[in-house]
Amino acid sequence: MEILFILVPLALLLSAAGLALFFKAVGSGQFEDLDGDGARFLLESTPQFVETKRVDP
Amino acid sequence: MSELLLSVDNLHCINCVGRVEKILSEQPGVTQARVNLSKKQARVRIEEATFSTESCLETLEDQGYPCRLLTQQQSRRDQNSRGEERRLLLRMGLAGCVAANLMMMSASIYIGQFQGIDQSLRRLFEIFGFVLATPVVFLCGRQFLEPAWKALKSGSITMDVPISVGMLATYTLSTISFLFHGPHQYFDSVTAFVFVLLVGRYLQGAGMARVRSSLDLLLGLRPSKVVVRRGGSEVEIPVGGLEVGDQIVLRTGDAIPADGIVLEGQLEVDESSMTGEALPVPRGPGGHLLSGTSVFSGQALMRADAVGGETVLDRLAALVEGSYESRDTEGRLSSLIAARFSAAILGLAALVFILWLPKGWMVATTIAVSVLVITCPCALGLALPLAYWMAVKEGAQRGVLFKEQGALEMSSRLTDLVFDKTGTLTVGRPGLVEEWVKPGESDESIGPVVEFLERTSPHPYARCLVERYFAFRGPEQGAEDVVTLAGRGRQVKIGSDTYFLGRPQTDSQHDIELLKNGERLASWRFDDPLRPEAAELIQVLRSRGIRLHLASGDKRSRVRDIAQHLGIDSAQGEMLPQDKEEWVARLQAEGGVVGLVGDGVNDAPALARADAGAAMGHAAQVATASAPVLLLRPGLAPVVEWLNLASAHRRTVGSSLRLSLAYNCMAVPTAALGWISPLLAAIVMPLSSLVVVTNSLKLHRRI
Numbered sequence: 172m173e174i175l176f177i178l179v180p181l182a183l184l185l186s187a188a189g190l191a192l193f194f195k196a197v198g199s200g201q202f203e204d205l206d207g208d209g210a211r212f213l214l215e216s217t218p219q220f221v222e223t224k225r226v227d228p
Numbered sequence: 229m230s231e232l233l234l235s236v237d238n239l240h241c242i243n244c245v246g247r248v249e250k251i252l253s254e255q256p257g258v259t260q261a262r263v264n265l266s267k268k269q270a271r272v273r274i275e276e277a278t279f280s281t282e283s284c285l286e287t288l289e290d291q292g293y294p295c296r297l298l299t300q301q302q303s304r305r306d307q308n309s310r311g312e313e314r315r316l317l318l319r320m321g322l323a324g325c326v327a328a329n330l331m332m333m334s335a336s337i338y339i340g341q342f343q344g345i346d347q348s349l350r351r352l353f354e355i356f357g358f359v360l361a362t363p364v365v366f367l368c369g370r371q372f373l374e375p376a377w378k379a380l381k382s383g384s385i386t387m388d389v390p391i392s393v394g395m396l397a398t399y400t401l402s403t404i405s406f407l408f409h410g411p412h413q414y415f416d417s418v419t420a421f422v423f424v425l426l427v428g429r430y431l432q433g434a435g436m437a438r439v440r441s442s443l444d445l446l447l448g449l450r451p452s453k454v455v456v457r458r459g460g461s462e463v464e465i466p467v468g469g470l471e472v473g474d475q476i477v478l479r480t481g482d483a484i485p486a487d488g489i490v491l492e493g494q495l496e497v498d499e500s501s502m503t504g505e506a507l508p509v510p511r512g513p514g515g516h517l518l519s520g521t522s523v524f525s526g527q528a529l530m531r532a533d534a535v536g537g538e539t540v541l542d543r544l545a546a547l548v549e550g551s552y553e554s555r556d557t558e559g560r561l562s563s564l565i566a567a568r569f570s571a572a573i574l575g576l577a578a579l580v581f582i583l584w585l586p587k588g589w590m591v592a593t594t595i596a597v598s599v600l601v602i603t604c605p606c607a608l609g610l611a612l613p614l615a616y617w618m619a620v621k622e623g624a625q626r627g628v629l630f631k632e633q634g635a636l637e638m639s640s641r642l643t644d645l646v647f648d649k650t651g652t653l654t655v656g657r658p659g660l661v662e663e664w665v666k667p668g669e670s671d672e673s674i675g676p677v678v679e680f681l682e683r684t685s686p687h688p689y690a691r692c693l694v695e696r697y698f699a700f701r702g703p704e705q706g707a708e709d710v711v712t713l714a715g716r717g718r719q720v721k722i723g724s725d726t727y728f729l730g731r732p733q734t735d736s737q738h739d740i741e742l743l744k745n746g747e748r749l750a751s752w753r754f755d756d757p758l759r760p761e762a763a764e765l766i767q768v769l770r771s772r773g774i775r776l777h778l779a780s781g782d783k784r785s786r787v788r789d790i791a792q793h794l795g796i797d798s799a800q801g802e803m804l805p806q807d808k809e810e811w812v813a814r815l816q817a818e819g820g821v822v823g824l825v826g827d828g829v830n831d832a833p834a835l836a837r838a839d840a841g842a843a844m845g846h847a848a849q850v851a852t853a854s855a856p857v858l859l860l861r862p863g864l865a866p867v868v869e870w871l872n873l874a875s876a877h878r879r880t881v882g883s884s885l886r887l888s889l890a891y892n893c894m895a896v897p898t899a900a901l902g903w904i905s906p907l908l909a910a911i912v913m914p915l916s917s918l919v920v921v922t923n924s925l926k927l928h929r930r931i
Contacts, residue, residue: 172346179352183329183360190325197317203310207265210242214249 229259232281233303234270236288236295239263248293255284269306270295282466286453294483309433316430319368323423326360330416333357357415358406364419365399371426390570393577394600395421401593410590412905414597421601421913428917454485457529470535478530483522486532487539490515493528497521509862514691573603580900591902598899602913603892611884611920618927619877626869627861635856638840639874641821645769646777646812646834648826652844653778653790653864654756660692662753664738669749674742675700678750680707681718681729689740689754758790765864766794772871775820779808779834808834825867826855842870869931876930884920891916 201208236248245263252261252272257279263270272284281297288295298306333353340350366373372395376388395418402413455464457475467485470476476485478495496508499521508524511517517530520541536542577596584592620630630636647653665674680702682690709721717730717740728743732751741751769776776796780787784801791799800811808824812834815822824831824838835841835855844859844866859866895912898904904912 172349175349176352179333179356183356186325186329190321193321193325194318197314197321202317203313204264204266207242207245207263211245213242214246 230274230276231303232272232274233298233306234272234285234288234295235298236263236268236270236293238293239265239268241265244293247291248288251288251291251293252284255279255287258284269298282468313430313433316371316426316433319371320423320426320430323364323368323419323426326364327416327419327423330357330360330419334416354406354413357413358403361399361402361415361419364422365395368422368426369395371429372422385567385570385574390573390600390603391425393574394597397593397600398597401590401597405590412594414594414905417601424913424917428921431921468536470532472532472535474532474535476530476532478517478523478528480523480525480527484517484519484530485535486519486530487534487541488517488530488532490517491529491531493526495526495528496524498524512695514695573600576603576896576900584902594905595900595902598902598904599896602895602899602904611888611917611924612881614921615877615880615884615924615927618880618924619873622876622928622931623870623873626873627859627866628870628873629858629860630856631858632856635840636874636877638821639823639842639857639871640878642774642823642840642871644775644777644815644820644822646779646808646815646822646824646838647796648779648808648824648831648834652825653762653794654758658688658692658754659757660696660752661755661757662738663750664752665750666748671697671700674750676702677720677722677727678702678729678742681710681720681727685718689752692754693740693752758794759864761864763794765867766796768868769871770795777811777815779803779811805831805833809837812837824855825859840874842867872931876927879930880924880927884923887920887923888916891919 196202239245239248242265245265248263248270249261252258252263252270257275257277258272259275260273261270285295285297333356337345337350337353339345369392372388372391375386376392379386379389398414398418398421402415402418404410405413406415453464453466454470455462455477456470457477462477470486474486475491476488478484478493484497490511490513492513495511495515495517497511497517498508499518511528518541519534519539534540577599580599581592581596584595616636619636623630675697678693679697679700682693683702685691703722707720707722709719711719713719713730717728719726719728721727726745728746730740732738732741736751738751738753740754742749766776776798778787778791778796778799780799780801781803782801787799787801790796800807803811808826808831812822812824816837816839821839823840823842824834825842825844826835831841831843835843840857841855842857842859843855844864857870859870861869895904895916
């Protein structure tokens with residue numbers, strides 16, 4: 172069971188990382204518009220696809 | 229470089245967001261624009277030198293997004309609440325994360341008590357518990373510690389006090405146990421406790437923010453430019469240039485820019501933004517128009533009587549703004565109950581502690597803490613303010629504005645309701661009630677003459693007559709010697725006949741007569757008619773067991789007649805404003821909880837004196853009223869809405885309190901007997917909170 176002495180702190184570090192991400196998200200205002208931001212990607216201009224050239228073998 | 233905050237209407241979906249952002253970013257001087265769909269707001273960063281607010285608002289409006297620039301005060305409030313919300317979210321996140329981790333560790337420790345656990349592993353979990361719970365208590369817990377400290381310093385007790393005491397006691401107990409290798413620590417309970425309470429606060433804050441931003445928008449829509457008739461021609465001017473007395477041309481779809489009356493034309497007006505009335509209301513000449521409403525159909529010319537900050541809309545906005553600033557969200561009743569409840573919990577916990585002390589201070593403290601934690605403060609700290617804001621929101625949608633929570637609470641306990649007659653039970657302006665026409669004469673023969681003589685008169689009787697004979701046009705030619713006899717009437721010569729229209733020379737029941745060469749052709753009696761729904765309203769109120777009174781400045785006989793006709797218990801006529809106030813005071817002295825429905829102008833002292841004063845009638849008067857309740861929708865239906873809402877609020881608060889009482893009656897004795905550990909208490913407590921909060925949210929179903 173000694174492995175727990177490593178795994179438990181590791182798990183805590185992982186959740187701390189998650190918490191840090193959450194803090195970052197709050198800080199950048201991601202929770203201020205719960206209705207709008209979720210659909211915002213629809214507004215981004217359509218990505219430009221690179222045209223692939225068909226090459227005859 | 230500065231930032232503006234706009235409240236934008238008609239934002240429905242992400243496409244609207246995209247369009248508004250595009251429109252805004254194409255404006256000169258705009259460096260960044262971001263729209264918040266939840267709050268219906270746009271935050272615009274601008275270069276002041278090149279930016280024009282006027283043209284920006286105008287362009288947005290042309291594109292179908294009417295909007296309003298929020299005042300400095302509102303922006304500051306928004307800024308503050310944004311900061312607060314962020315802080316709350318961060319605290320909630322930290323507490324949640326720690327609570328989840330500690331719960332897993334304490335589960336291991338509990339299982340370990342039965343299965344056996346490696347002592348060094350157990351100690352590791354305890355160390356983590358201490359290290360992680362400490363920041364939760366002192367960083368996240370500040371949400372409760374700070375207000376509790378403030379309350380204690382000012383000598384009062386709020387719900388935050390027992391929360392803080394419970395939190396600190398659990399923490400201290402656990403820390404001592406941790407330092408001296410005691411058997412139990414409750415770091416997991418204390419973090420879960422903090423987390424659940426923070427979630428509650430966050431949800432409550434989010435709900436309130438939504439209500440507030442919808443009120444902001446409701447109270448601030450107006451066009452940016454108007455068409456006015458000046459010197460015979462129609463010119464378009466910015467709304468800021470509007471002056472009192474301007475004649476404004478209104479067409480279908482226009483937003484009405486000022487308060488005033490219709491001069492000519494017929495309109496259907498959409499007043500839903502002001503009164504909540506869904507159906508368009510017809511407005512003919514003489515009809516009142518309010519800024520912030522819009523023309524549903526028709527065309528008309530209106531005269532501006534109040535512009536800019538003087539309009540009803542602006543005064544209402546200032547008033548709502550003021551009530552945000554001045555008072556906190558907790559009302560008299562809930563804070564009173566909260567104070568007593570908190571004191572009771574603290575006392576009970578102390579008692580439990582003393583009674584268990586013979587068993588050792590450790591046991592005693594654990595049980596006392598269980599009692600503190602398991603009592604459900606959430607009903608008071610959360611459910612009651614939420615119920616209040618639900619009532620405010622539902623009210624705003626129904627044309628009932630509450631300025632004070634105290635008034636909402638009092639409204640549900642009314643024993644006496646005093647009506648002012650003019651403008652409340654009656655329409656408030658005279659209508660034609662009786663007509664006498666000499667046999668042989670007809671509308672066709674007298675109509676044109678009446679119309680001709682009264683066409684330009686502003687007198688209310690004249691307006692009624694013009695309305696009555698609006699189908700006729702008076703002679704354009706052949707009318708000579710039009711004479712106005714001051715205080716008596718008007719005279720005109722048409723052909724060889726002399727017509728007189730005005731007050732009767734002889735004693736008569738009627739108010740106006742038409743004479744042809746001294747011979748009476750027709751006469752009319754006018755009166756302030758009862759509202760059609762008055763009788764029904766009185767029935768409804770009587771069936772609720774409310775004593776009704778009628779106080780009026782009118783003639784005694786007339787007031788008595790109305791009271792008898794409607795079945796009102798007591799009535800007094802010829803009352804001055806101070807008489808009404810005295811009457812209210814007398815009813816109060818007899819032990820009644822007195823409500824008063826008045827028109828807000830001449831009832832001001834009585835409205836202020838009453839336990840719950842409601843100002844109704846024309847919104848123009850309502851806005852300035854000293855009453856704590858404002859009824860914006862015309863007619864008497866809002867009186868019922870008001871009382872229904874108040875009783876729905878009361879029932880909601882009542883059932884929340886009963887639920888939490890029932891819960892506490894079961895939980896507290898169990899905890900006091902020492903059958904419940906603080907951890908179990910912290911698990912059970914949120915369940916009860918959930919129940920009472922859901923209960924508050926169901927307020928609208930009780931109306």
